[in-house]
Amino acid sequence: MQSKPIALTILDILSVISLGVATYFALVFAPTELFMGQVQRVFYFHVGTAWVGMLGFILAAIAGIIYLINKDMRWDRFEVAAVEISTMFFFITIVLGSIWARPAWNTWWTWDPRLTTAAITELIYIAYFMLRAGIEDPEKRARFGAVYTLLGGISVPITFMVIRLFRTIHPVVIGNESAAAQGGFSMSGDMVTAMLVSFAAFTIIFIDLMWHRIRIGGLQDKVEELKLKVSM
Amino acid sequence: MIEVKKLVKRFGLKTILRGLDFHVEPGEFVALLGPNGAGKTTFLRILASLSRPSMGSVKVAGYSLPNDSANVRARLGVVSHMPLLYPDLTAEENLHFYAQMYGLANYQPRITEVLEMIGLEARRKDLVRTFSRGMQQRLAIGRAVLHDPEVVLFDEPYTGLDQDASEMLDEVLRSVAAKGRTVVMTSHDLARAEDLATRFDILSRGVIAASAKREDFKDSNLLDFYKKSLES
Amino acid sequence: METYPDTSSYMVAGYIVSFLTMGIYVLSMYIRNRNLKRDLETLEDMDTNKKK
Amino acid sequence: MKPSAPSLLKATFAIVQKDLAAELRSRELLSAMLVFSMLVILIFNFALELNIDVRKSVTAGVLWTTFAFAGTLGLNRSMAVEKDRGCMDGLLLAPVDRSAIFFGKAISNLAFMLIVEAIVIPMYAILYNETRIFQPEFLGVLLLGSIGYIAVGTLLSAMSVQTRTRDVLLPILLFPVAVPVLLASVKASGGIITGAPFAEILTPLNLLIVYDIVFIAISFMVFDYVVEE
Numbered sequence A: 001m002q003s004k005p006i007a008l009t010i011l012d013i014l015s016v017i018s019l020g021v022a023t024y025f026a027l028v029f030a031p032t033e034l035f036m037g038q039v040q041r042v043f044y045f046h047v048g049t050a051w052v053g054m055l056g057f058i059l060a061a062i063a064g065i066i067y068l069i070n071k072d073m074r075w076d077r078f079e080v081a082a083v084e085i086s087t088m089f090f091f092i093t094i095v096l097g098s099i100w101a102r103p104a105w106n107t108w109w110t111w112d113p114r115l116t117t118a119a120i121t122e123l124i125y126i127a128y129f130m131l132r133a134g135i136e137d138p139e140k141r142a143r144f145g146a147v148y149t150l151l152g153g154i155s156v157p158i159t160f161m162v163i164r165l166f167r168t169i170h171p172v173v174i175g176n177e178s179a180a181a182q183g184g185f186s187m188s189g190d191m192v193t194a195m196l197v198s199f200a201a202f203t204i205i206f207i208d209l210m211w212h213r214i215r216i217g218g219l220q221d222k223v224e225e226l227k228l229k230v231s232m
Numbered sequence B: 001m002i003e004v005k006k007l008v009k010r011f012g013l014k015t016i017l018r019g020l021d022f023h024v025e026p027g028e029f030v031a032l033l034g035p036n037g038a039g040k041t042t043f044l045r046i047l048a049s050l051s052r053p054s055m056g057s058v059k060v061a062g063y064s065l066p067n068d069s070a071n072v073r074a075r076l077g078v079v080s081h082m083p084l085l086y087p088d089l090t091a092e093e094n095l096h097f098y099a100q101m102y103g104l105a106n107y108q109p110r111i112t113e114v115l116e117m118i119g120l121e122a123r124r125k126d127l128v129r130t131f132s133r134g135m136q137q138r139l140a141i142g143r144a145v146l147h148d149p150e151v152v153l154f155d156e157p158y159t160g161l162d163q164d165a166s167e168m169l170d171e172v173l174r175s176v177a178a179k180g181r182t183v184v185m186t187s188h189d190l191a192r193a194e195d196l197a198t199r200f201d202i203l204s205r206g207v208i209a210a211s212a213k214r215e216d217f218k219d220s221n222l223l224d225f226y227k228k229s230l231e232s
Numbered sequence C: 001m002e003t004y005p006d007t008s009s010y011m012v013a014g015y016i017v018s019f020l021t022m023g024i025y026v027l028s029m030y031i032r033n034r035n036l037k038r039d040l041e042t043l044e045d046m047d048t049n050k051k052k
Numbered sequence D: 001m002k003p004s005a006p007s008l009l010k011a012t013f014a015i016v017q018k019d020l021a022a023e024l025r026s027r028e029l030l031s032a033m034l035v036f037s038m039l040v041i042l043i044f045n046f047a048l049e050l051n052i053d054v055r056k057s058v059t060a061g062v063l064w065t066t067f068a069f070a071g072t073l074g075l076n077r078s079m080a081v082e083k084d085r086g087c088m089d090g091l092l093l094a095p096v097d098r099s100a101i102f103f104g105k106a107i108s109n110l111a112f113m114l115i116v117e118a119i120v121i122p123m124y125a126i127l128y129n130e131t132r133i134f135q136p137e138f139l140g141v142l143l144l145g146s147i148g149y150i151a152v153g154t155l156l157s158a159m160s161v162q163t164r165t166r167d168v169l170l171p172i173l174l175f176p177v178a179v180p181v182l183l184a185s186v187k188a189s190g191g192i193i194t195g196a197p198f199a200e201i202l203t204p205l206n207l208l209i210v211y212d213i214v215f216i217a218i219s220f221m222v223f224d225y226v227v228e229e
Helices: A006-029 A038-070 A073-105 A113-133 A138-169 A189-231 B040-047 B069-074 B091-101 B108-117 B133-145 B163-177 B190-196 B222-231 C008-051 D008-026 D028-048 D052-084 D087-093 D098-128 D136-160 D166-193 D198-227
Strands: B002-011 B014-024 B029-033 B055-060 B063-065 B076-079 B151-155 B182-186 B199-204 B207-213
Touching: A006 A038, A006 A189, A038 A073, A038 A113, A038 A138, A038 A189, A038 C008, A073 A113, A073 A138, A073 A189, A073 C008, A113 A138, A113 D166, A138 B002, A138 D136, A138 D166, A138 D198, A189 C008, B002 B040, B014 B040, B014 B207, B029 B040, B029 B190, B040 B055, B040 B151, B040 B182, B063 B069, B069 B076, B076 B133, B076 D087, B091 B108, B091 B133, B091 D008, B108 B133, B133 B163, B163 B190, B190 B222, B199 B222, B207 B222, D008 D028, D008 D098, D028 D052, D028 D098, D052 D087, D052 D098, D052 D136, D052 D166, D087 D098, D098 D136, D098 D198, D136 D166, D136 D198, D166 D198
Parallel strands: B029 B182, B029 B199, B076 B151, B151 B182
Antiparallel strands: B002 B014, B002 B055, B055 B063, B199 B207
16 A cells, blocks of 8 residues: 555645634634524534535446446445445434424424435435445445446435425425524525535545545455455 | 457456466367366356456357347357246246247247257146256256257256256257257266266366367276366 | 524534544544554565465 | 347337236235235224325325335345346346346336236225225326336346345335335325315426436436346
8 A cells, every 4th residue: 555645644634624614614703693593503514514415425426327337446436435425424414404403493303305305315325335235246236336326316306306395394494585484594794604614624524535435445455355365 | 169268257356267268169069177166157157148258358159248249149048057947937938938038930839849859848838836956957958949059058057956867967968969059068077077078178267277178088087187187 | 582592502512413423434434444454464464475 | 940139129028928927827926015015004094093084195195105115025026036046147148138128027017016006096995985096197196106116126126136135125225216206106196185286286297207207217228237247
């Protein structure tokens, strides 16, 4: 294994700094929201993690398609990395959504289209890992994984649209004129700044984690290869 | 009839076949021998177009795999240790179905002919689930030669058969092979292979380690030949 | 609703969960990496011993 | 007597005919699906207290849940038959396009699903005196929903049958991906039962059609990757 590249070390440091900056912007810089108070501050991490979760989801589906075309195992490693990191971030998104829902609507869970879609995506990811765990042959595992991420990638947007049809019964969080009355809010300029900082920070962290995870994937393959060589 | 050059097959990181060369003249009956895990079944599955070669060229009946697989399939019959038959259909219905899948025209007389050849004419209307293992295997051979293929592949056809059933299968194998088809068969059973084949190839560690014609060695030293080629 | 409702405990919980999840994930990645490197070393040792 | 590649249509038809003939004889798959559906509806009856008021709003949900669960039973069984005795290899060895195998299996699976629905729906109507489910619109939604569900289900069952966990895995793989069909179908058929204006049914109906088209196309395109080696 080649030693850690300098660029990655720089990225590591950058990730830690940007996480700190994003936390500062969310907790100190952004003004306290009028209707909900402090809890609104989880919003910045909520949308930040949701954004990279979605990014990972889309990248995984694209990597799946590329893998099916050129059968290069590197794309499989990329896909697994994207799914794994995305699972982690969506978990944060969902928990933060739930924590927000509690004081805002007096319930731990709302069937909001976005939150529900995120939860279903998380279930698709769990199914994805269970599928991979059941297959011995790495090539077949990669192939089936790619097919499944592709199916997921297409079904999730349709899921979102379908769930929106049920919204008459459920509150919409943002972007609706009556949103505030239902527990949403409108954003001030500083809030938008804090949100954008959070987007940028999580993007950097995402890239950093992806890089590390792909390297681990490469290391795993190397170990497997050596095991075969030694046992021969 | 079959030409294989520099065939490599990998499953993930495991290399099963390493640059295998193999050549079969029309009308030859080649017995492919070798220890477990040598890659016999894998090789046969590649010849049968069920598995893709990782590298190298494979030509069967003048068509190359995997690009011309439809042409190869039409000229190929396969008998494996699994019967490839539907237990809830009668013998005749099974053949009927496969005749349709091979696009045969006016197949009724051919089905009767095949059923007579394999000695199951009397039980044509019986469900395959009521057949003994030996009868199923004979019907599997009938299924494989239904479309009068130029090349026939046998993968361990004797698995799970008792003495009587094996002898009966020998009979059917011979009458099938005698019809001027090219045959490749894998088997553990050296004695049976010795009776049937005209050429013996030893597959070991992913390559053809040795090859000998029947006339090359005088009576009954296939076992010695087999042992010697595995040791070297 | 003139004064801020006190929801800061929810906020604190939210941020604890966020950092904890990310921390656990990074830790898991670190451990996996370390174990793999150890495996690699042992295997390389075995490989060179075999050649001798 | 030379073999020639049969047309896609003929090969598909041959597979469907074979499946139906085998099922007609053993009736293993259909009886399992039917008995299971009956039991589910029976349990719903007590779990939900299906009285007149409740029935109006939950009929669509109860029926679709039942069909979704019964569907996985059928899908599993239908693909296991091919896998267990190596018949899938037999199909792959024939000089037919792989899509014929996909369409053949999908159409027989759809046929099984529709047969079960054709028996369960009148049964439900009798048991609960619910005649609104006989509207042609309702049956149309049932057909569209079943098509989409079976298209993805056939593809995923071909995958799950090749894994170590097999039948356990199919519902776990299928349900999250099939959420759009199930929800859109429930929404559309629920709307029809409660007599909602057509405009309200139109959106889920459109989404259902979009899902059907997209997933039939995708499943058909990637089926090769699922069966090849």
